[in-house]
Structures are given as structure tokens and as C-alpha cells.
Amino acid sequence: MQSYVGVGVTPGRVVGPVRLMPPALCEPPAGERLPAPDGTGTPPEEAAAAALKAAAAQVRAELAGRASRASGDSKAVLEATAQMASDPMLLKAAVKLINAGSSAQRAIWDAGNDVAAMLVSLGGYMAERSHDVLDVRSRIVSALRGVPAPVIPDSDVPFILVAADLAPADTATLDPAKVLALVTAGGGPQSHTAIIARTLGLPAVVAATGVQELAENILVYVDGAQGRITTGPGPAELAAAAKWRGQASLLDTFDGVGRLGDGTPLDLLANVGGARDARAAAAAGAQGVGLLRTEFCFLGHDSEPGHDEQVAAYKGVFGAFPGKKVVVRTLDAGADKPLPFLTDAAEPNPALGVRGYRTDTTSPGVLARQLAAIADAAADSDAIVWVMAPMIATAAEAAEFAALCAGAGLQAPGVMVEVPSAALTSRHLLDQVEFASLGTNDLTQYAMAADRQLGPLAALNDPWQPAVLALVRATVDGAAAQGLSAGAPPKPVGVCGEAAADPALAVVLAGLGVSSLSMAARAIPAVSAVLRSVTAEQARELAARAEAAATAGEARGLVRAALPALAELGL
Numbered sequence: 001m002q003s004y005v006g007v008g009v010t011p012g013r014v015v016g017p018v019r020l021m022p023p024a025l026c027e028p029p030a031g032e033r034l035p036a037p038d039g040t041g042t043p044p045e046e047a048a049a050a051a052l053k054a055a056a057a058q059v060r061a062e063l064a065g066r067a068s069r070a071s072g073d074s075k076a077v078l079e080a081t082a083q084m085a086s087d088p089m090l091l092k093a094a095v096k097l098i099n100a101g102s103s104a105q106r107a108i109w110d111a112g113n114d115v116a117a118m119l120v121s122l123g124g125y126m127a128e129r130s131h132d133v134l135d136v137r138s139r140i141v142s143a144l145r146g147v148p149a150p151v152i153p154d155s156d157v158p159f160i161l162v163a164a165d166l167a168p169a170d171t172a173t174l175d176p177a178k179v180l181a182l183v184t185a186g187g188g189p190q191s192h193t194a195i196i197a198r199t200l201g202l203p204a205v206v207a208a209t210g211v212q213e214l215a216e217n218i219l220v221y222v223d224g225a226q227g228r229i230t231t232g233p234g235p236a237e238l239a240a241a242a243k244w245r246g247q248a249s250l251l252d253t254f255d256g257v258g259r260l261g262d263g264t265p266l267d268l269l270a271n272v273g274g275a276r277d278a279r280a281a282a283a284a285g286a287q288g289v290g291l292l293r294t295e296f297c298f299l300g301h302d303s304e305p306g307h308d309e310q311v312a313a314y315k316g317v318f319g320a321f322p323g324k325k326v327v328v329r330t331l332d333a334g335a336d337k338p339l340p341f342l343t344d345a346a347e348p349n350p351a352l353g354v355r356g357y358r359t360d361t362t363s364p365g366v367l368a369r370q371l372a373a374i375a376d377a378a379a380d381s382d383a384i385v386w387v388m389a390p391m392i393a394t395a396a397e398a399a400e401f402a403a404l405c406a407g408a409g410l411q412a413p414g415v416m417v418e419v420p421s422a423a424l425t426s427r428h429l430l431d432q433v434e435f436a437s438l439g440t441n442d443l444t445q446y447a448m449a450a451d452r453q454l455g456p457l458a459a460l461n462d463p464w465q466p467a468v469l470a471l472v473r474a475t476v477d478g479a480a481a482q483g484l485s486a487g488a489p490p491k492p493v494g495v496c497g498e499a500a501a502d503p504a505l506a507v508v509l510a511g512l513g514v515s516s517l518s519m520a521a522r523a524i525p526a527v528s529a530v531l532r533s534v535t536a537e538q539a540r541e542l543a544a545r546a547e548a549a550a551t552a553g554e555a556r557g558l559v560r561a562a563l564p565a566l567a568e569l570g571l
């Protein structure tokens with residue numbers, strides 16, 4: 001029995017066979033040429049073209065076979081990708097390059113690039129297909145090399161996916177019916193891969209050093225709450241997994257009322273990226289949307305989406321929550337969410353660069369046009385629409401944003417508090433806007449000066465860090481001081497970072513005085529169940545004890561030990 005420890009991202013205890021994500025494919029050398037004639041009499045270009053066609057046919061057959069066993073969205077995606085593998089445009093372009101002397105691998109590589117670029121230039125739906133071309137290209141190059149393609153492995157039995165790291169796009173295509181759990185050697189608990197794993201409700205552990213050494217198909221036990229992977233599971237692990245299976249359904253439902261055990265209300269909202277997430281969140285009982293990440297409407301675009309396209313995207317979300325609050329975050333491009341038409345990929349320190357609200361200085365107009373689209377979508381819906389800007393660092397920026405919102409006719413401007421300066425001066429920011437929402441993912445990254453994407457820094461990137469709790473306290477205190485000086489009740493301060501989805505930390509945040517928690521909809525039932533196990537007074541006491549702790553581990557340990565509901569629910 002061997003154990004690997006990482007950072008738990010989504011709770012869940014499962015046993016299953018390991019399937020390893022094949023390593024990324026390296027590009028064939030630039031300018032790689034056909035080999036010399038091999039003496040068989042077949043010209044090298046003919047042999048290369050034949051090998052290429054055979055590899056493409058193999059990829060097509062594999063994908064078509066998987067499509068025939070799949071259903072719904074995955075079936076459609078697999079069928080479309082299978083067709084792409086025999087796309088005459090792609091293969092013809094590659095054969096032309098072979099005839100001009102390129103090796104088969106180099107030819108399909110370059111042809112894939114050209115076809116993808118052409119699709120991107122057509123925009124819209126065609127641009128989205130460029131990813132499929134590049135996917136098919138990697139599969140064909142892998143087939144030519146005789147190595148497994150760097151894609152999520154196919155399997156008829158459910159498995160535990162183990163990878164060095166995953167691109168957010170890979171994570172988004174995971175089929176929760178097939179993948180029992182996700183384990184990565186890299187990545188941080190607040191990385192976008194972790195966020196998507198949480199959205200899918202997939203037990204997940206990140207930053208688990210050494211897991212790539214695990215052998216294919218070996219049986220392992222994964223505890224997504226503790227962040228532990230154990231080989232050769234024994235009776236205790238099998239029993240824990242069976243217990244989780246029995247209990248998981250308890251954590252599937254939420255009655256739509258966020259409250260503590262004594263009835264103190266605390267809104268439980270959903271983080272969504274688009275209409276589909278919003279409908280799922282509404283069906284799961286979320287009390288509204290606390291964070292609509294609008295960049296997901298922009299990602300994959302090579303230019304700014306037009307007014308009507310944006311209005312349609314926002315209306316799709318608003319329509320799922322009539323009469324309920326939907327907090328729209330304006331575009332947060334940059335750093336981990338680059339957008340070619342807005343951000344400079346060559347910045348030396350992108351997390352500290354022109355990202356979020358700051359892109360309004362380098363690309364003026366995009367934000368105003370987005371606000372106009374949000375206002376039009378809001379006017380045509382019954383949702384209560386609030387708007388907030390990401391990466392606000394000063395009260396002056398908050399004032400500018402409020403003025404832009406007013407110009408668009410949007411009544412409830414707010415700011416994300418995700419930069420320490422904003423937390424420390426929340427009183428002045430809240431003089432300018434109507435609410436604040438703590439983005440604890442970035443707040444942690446900036447408080448600890450630790451890139452949230454990096455596995456080796458996962459321990460620093462922990463929202464239980466005393467410095468992060470102190471910044472949450474400062475934000476709430478600033479809101480209270482602002483209310484006092486204005487002779488009004490404090491303006492709302494919510495949390496929409498991943499911290500809200502940790503049931504134990506949710507209790508601490510409630511005790512620190514936040515007014516709402518927003519998270520992946522699937523996390524709401526567990527958070528709700530644990531919040532209901534404490535009174536407001538107990539939450540305040542636990543928050544005070546967590547704040548007094550010297551380390552993140554100490555704070556987490558003492559709060560968890562005081563919440564028996566966690567163990568009862570297997571969290």
C-alpha cells in the first residue's frame with residue numbers, strides 16, 4: 001500500500017482502476033523532410049501519403065466506435081470529430097505538403113494549423129470547430145508515431161483519471177459517468193481545472209506529487225476531501241467508498257433556503273459560465289447567481305462578440321432565474337484567461353498585468369459595450385441583475401466603474417474584492433458602489449504572492465491562510481464602517497471564490513459576517529447541510545478561533561474538529 005498526498009478539491013471516496021492521461025505530444029521538428037527512398041521502389045511521398053491515410057482511417061474508426069457506444073452530447077461530439085478525421089480538406093492539404101517534400105507528421109501538423117486558422121477566421125460556429133481539427137491532428141500524429149493520443153483515455157469501465165495536469169478544455173469534456181475521480185500531479189486548488197472539477201461534482205485531488213508513476217489499471221482509493229490517493233485499497237478503504245456511495249445521494253438535494261441552524265439567513269448562490277450551467281443551478285435550488293463568469297461567452301473568439309450575441313448569452317442566464325438575483329461579472333480577461341484581442345500574451349507577469357477591469361485602459365470601449373448588452377438583456381428579463389467588475393484595486397476605479405454602469409442604465413454596480421488593496425480599503429470602495437464580492441481565489445494568490453495555477457505552491461494558495469481570513473475580516477469591517485458613516489445598514493459583502501464551496505470554511509465565512517456564498521451548484525447541498533449544523537453564535541466563535549490560528553492547517557484542523565456534521569456526511 002502506497003499513499004500520495006495532494007490537495008483535495010471535491011469530496012468523494014471512490015475505488016477504481018487508474019487510467020493515465022498520455023503525455024502531451026511534441027511538435028514534429030520544423031521543416032522535417034521525407035525520408036530517402038527505402039529501396040522498395042515505392043516513392044517516399046507515396047509511402048508517406050499512404051501512412052497518413054491509414055493513420056487517419058485508424059483515428060476515424062476509433063472515434064466512430066466510441067460514438068456508437070456513447071449517447072447524447074458526447075455521441076454528437078465524437079461523431080463530428082470522427083468525420084473530421086477523414087475531412088478531405090485536411091488530408092488533401094497534408095498530401096500536398098507531402099508531395100512538396102514534407103514528412104507525413106510535419107505535413108499533417110502544418111495542414112492542421114492552416115485549416116484551424118482558416119476556421120478561426122470564419123468566426124462563430126466555424127471558429128469553434130478549430131479545436132476539433134487540432135484534436136484530430138494530434139490523434140493522427142500519435143497514430144503515425146504509434147503512441148497513445150494525448151486525450152482523455154477511452155474505457156468501457158469507469159476509471160480514475162491520473163494526469164500531470166489537464167487543460168481546462170480537457171476537464172470540460174470529462175464524462176462524469178465514466179470518470180470516477182480526477183487526480184493531477186500539478187495544478188492548484190483554485191486553478192480553473194479544479195473549478196471545473198467542482199462544477200462537475202467530480203471527486204478530485206490536485207498537486208499530488210508523484211502520481212504519474214502509478215501503473216495503468218492498478219486499483220487505487222481516492223479521498224477527495226482529504227486529498228489522499230492510496231494504492232492496493234484494503235477492507236477499510238472499500239468500506240469507506242461503499243459508505244460514500246450510500247451517502248452521496250444525501251448531498252444531492254437542496255431545498256432552496258440557505259440558513260444557519262438557528263434560522264439566520266445566508267443566501268446560497270451559484271457560480272455559472274453560461275445558460276446551461278444556470279439552468280442546472282436553478283434546478284439544483286440555487287437562490288440566484290452570485291458569479292456569472294462572462295469571459296466564457298468570449299473565450300474561443302478571436303474578436304469581440306457582437307451586441308446581439310452578447311445579449312443572447314446573458315438572456316440565456318437571466319431566463320433561468322426570474323425574480324432572483326444574478327450577479328454578472330464583467331469580462332475578466334488576462335492571466336489565466338487570456339483573450340487574444342484584449343490581452344498581451346507577452347507580458348512578463350500576467351497575473352500582475354493588464355487583466356480584468358484594467359483592460360478598459362488598453363482596450364477602451366469593450367467594457368462599455370458589454371455593459372450596454374447586459375443592460376439590454378436585463379431590460380428584457382425578470383432577473384434582478386447586479387453587475388460587478390473584477391480586479392478592482394482602488395476606490396477611484398470603483399467610482400469609474402460605477403459611472404460606466406450608470407451610463408448604461410445599470411442600477412446596482414459592485415466590485416470584486418480580490419486584490420489585497422481592495423480588501424484593506426473596502427470602506428472607500430463601498431462609498432462608490434452598492435456591494436462587494438470576495439474573490440478568494442485571486443485574493444489568496446495575491447495575499448500569498450503565489451500563482452494559483454502552480455502545483456508546487458498549492459500549500460500557500462490555501463484560503464484558510466491566516467492572511468486571507470484577515471483580509472476577509474478587513475473587508476467586512478470596512479463595509480460596517482462605511483454603513484456607520486453613511487448612517488445606513490452595511491452594504492452586502494458576499495464570497496464567490498472557491499472558499500465558499502468548502503463546507504467548513506463556509507461556516508467561518510458566515511461567522512466573519514458575509515451575506516451570501518456563491519459556488520458551483522453541486523457544492524450547495526453539502527455547504528447547506530453543514531451550515532445548518534451551527535448557530536450564528538457558534539459560527540462567530542469558530543471564525544474567531546480560525547482567525548486566531550497561526551497557520552492554515554491549524555485553522556482548518558480546529559474548525560473541522562468542531563463540526564461533527566462533516567464526518568457524518570463523509571466530508
Ligand SMILES: C=C(OP(=O)(O)O)C(=O)O
Pocket residue numbers: 291293332418438439440441442443496497498
Ligand atoms: C471568483 C474569482 O474569480 P476567478 O476564479 O474567475 O478569477 C476569484 O478570484 O475568487
Ligand SMILES: [Mg+2]
Pocket residue numbers: 390418439441442
Ligand atoms: Mg478572480
